[in-house]
Amino acid sequence: MFPIAPLSSMLRLIMAAKKADRKFSAPRGTNDILPQDEPYWRYVRGAVERVCHLYGYGLIETPAFEDARVFLKGSGEGTDIVDKEMYSFRDRGGDLLALRPEGTPNVCRAYLEHGMQALPQPVRLYYISPIFRYDRPQAGRYRQHWQFGVEAIGDADALIDAEVIEMLQTFYDALGLSGLTLHLNSIGDARCRPAYLETLRRYYADRLDSVCPDCRARYEKNPLRLLDCKQDQCQPVIAGAPPFTEHLCEECAAHFAALRSYLEARDIAYVLNPRLVRGLDYYTRAVFEYQPPEEGAQSTIGGGGRYDGLIELLGGRPTPGTGFGTGIERIIVNLRRQGVPVPALPPPQVYVAHLSDAARGPALRLAADLRAAGVSAVVGSAARSLKSQMRHADALGATYAAILGDEELASGSVTLRDMRDGSQQRVTSSAALDIIRRGVPGV
Numbered sequence: 001m002f003p004i005a006p007l008s009s010m011l012r013l014i015m016a017a018k019k020a021d022r023k024f025s026a027p028r029g030t031n032d033i034l035p036q037d038e039p040y041w042r043y044v045r046g047a048v049e050r051v052c053h054l055y056g057y058g059l060i061e062t063p064a065f066e067d068a069r070v071f072l073k074g075s076g077e078g079t080d081i082v083d084k085e086m087y088s089f090r091d092r093g094g095d096l097l098a099l100r101p102e103g104t105p106n107v108c109r110a111y112l113e114h115g116m117q118a119l120p121q122p123v124r125l126y127y128i129s130p131i132f133r134y135d136r137p138q139a140g141r142y143r144q145h146w147q148f149g150v151e152a153i154g155d156a157d158a159l160i161d162a163e164v165i166e167m168l169q170t171f172y173d174a175l176g177l178s179g180l181t182l183h184l185n186s187i188g189d190a191r192c193r194p195a196y197l198e199t200l201r202r203y204y205a206d207r208l209d210s211v212c213p214d215c216r217a218r219y220e221k222n223p224l225r226l227l228d229c230k231q232d233q234c235q236p237v238i239a240g241a242p243p244f245t246e247h248l249c250e251e252c253a254a255h256f257a258a259l260r261s262y263l264e265a266r267d268i269a270y271v272l273n274p275r276l277v278r279g280l281d282y283y284t285r286a287v288f289e290y291q292p293p294e295e296g297a298q299s300t301i302g303g304g305g306r307y308d309g310l311i312e313l314l315g316g317r318p319t320p321g322t323g324f325g326t327g328i329e330r331i332i333v334n335l336r337r338q339g340v341p342v343p344a345l346p347p348p349q350v351y352v353a354h355l356s357d358a359a360r361g362p363a364l365r366l367a368a369d370l371r372a373a374g375v376s377a378v379v380g381s382a383a384r385s386l387k388s389q390m391r392h393a394d395a396l397g398a399t400y401a402a403i404l405g406d407e408e409l410a411s412g413s414v415t416l417r418d419m420r421d422g423s424q425q426r427v428t429s430s431a432a433l434d435i436i437r438r439g440v441p442g443v
Contacts, residue, residue, distance in 0.1 A: 057126040086134070104325070149323060165324075183289045290303060349400065350400045354379070
């Protein structure tokens with residue numbers, strides 16, 4: 001049983017609530033997805049499913065909360081996501097859990113737990129999941145937001161990196177988004193990164209007075225994160241930092257060159273961005289982001305990269321991987337900004353009106369019969385006049401109104417009104433269905 005709070009504590013809470021006379025609202029940094037938003041969400045999800053099917057990716061869904069160590073080990077202490085943004089808590093059993101702050105470590109955990117390493121490699125997975133981060137809310141970026149992501153686990157070749165980038169480009173193209181810029185960089189691996197980090201530390205050593213307090217802490221704890229800072233005062237220092245691509249080992253340089261050649265062969269335009277490191281410690285070699293024209297790096301619409309050491313961090317054998325994540329709310333913001341036309345949801349095909357108490361039950365049966373035949377139907381509200389119900393049917397955009405009153409009940413018929421021109425006829429229920437099927441495309 002759950003423990004019950006003392007009565008005195010409950011009374012204090014009740015009195016405080018009454019005193020405040022509070023009106024409840026969604027928590028800061030969250031939003032409600034309302035019916036009028038559904039066309040955008042359906043449009044985006046439809047594109048996700050089509051593109052993932054084309055590229056051979058299978059759906060995976062992991063729990064909304066995980067053992068916090070999955071993210072502490074995977075995402076990395078010293079990153080903003082882990083140190084500042086992750087929602088973590090202890091459950092009643094004392095286990096330290098965390099709401100999912102991103103999608104990759106938990107998918108890799110599932111890959112290991114379910115023995116996917118025995119499947120043909122790479123294993124191609126995708127997800128559409130809520131993500132939780134205690135971050136400063138901004139347009140299209142919420143403390144609970146939804147992310148579409150893919151992971152390709154088990155292949156180290158740059159060809160799979162190119163596939164993942166092409167897949168994300170194909171997805172944005174399918175949505176009709178334009179003006180997005182692909183930023184590309186390589187951040188090396190365990191062989192060449194240590195030497196680069198020493199070079200970076202030497203560069204920052206006499207510039208620490210010019211950077212923010214967080215960057216002074218990053219200098220000691222996680223120097224690569226220095227290049228990921230978004231504070232204005234740090235940007236001039238970041239701009240002068242030594243580029244990683246000039247310090248790559250032979251293998252990382254060859255991988256990056258191969259990736260660029262594959263992208264160029266597919267006519268996928270990109271810009272080299274030597275300051276791009278992404279915000280997570282598990283990234284290795286190629287990293288990328290898509291940025292819209294309006295706001296730049298702080299409003300990245302999607303991105304990802306290679307994470308060849310992550311599976312090993314989580315207890316598996318060395319296994320390469322690459323993937324991306326893109327925020328659905330951020331996508332919808334850009335769809336609205338660009339005026340991309342999104343198909344409206346179809347209105348109900350039939351509005352079933354009833355004119356008496358006796359007609360209510362038959363109205364429910366008629367609506368059920370219509371739905372069983374694949375026709376969408378809405379039953380009118382009780383105690384409304386015929387005129388009021390017709391206004392309601394018109395407001396909903398119904399194609400037909402099926403009217404049941406005492407006369408229709410007595411004759412076993414239904415009055416079918418075409419809401420497009422106002423014409424109507426009294427017919428049997430089966431004849432009404434035939435007329436609706438002829439008059440509504442797709443039925």
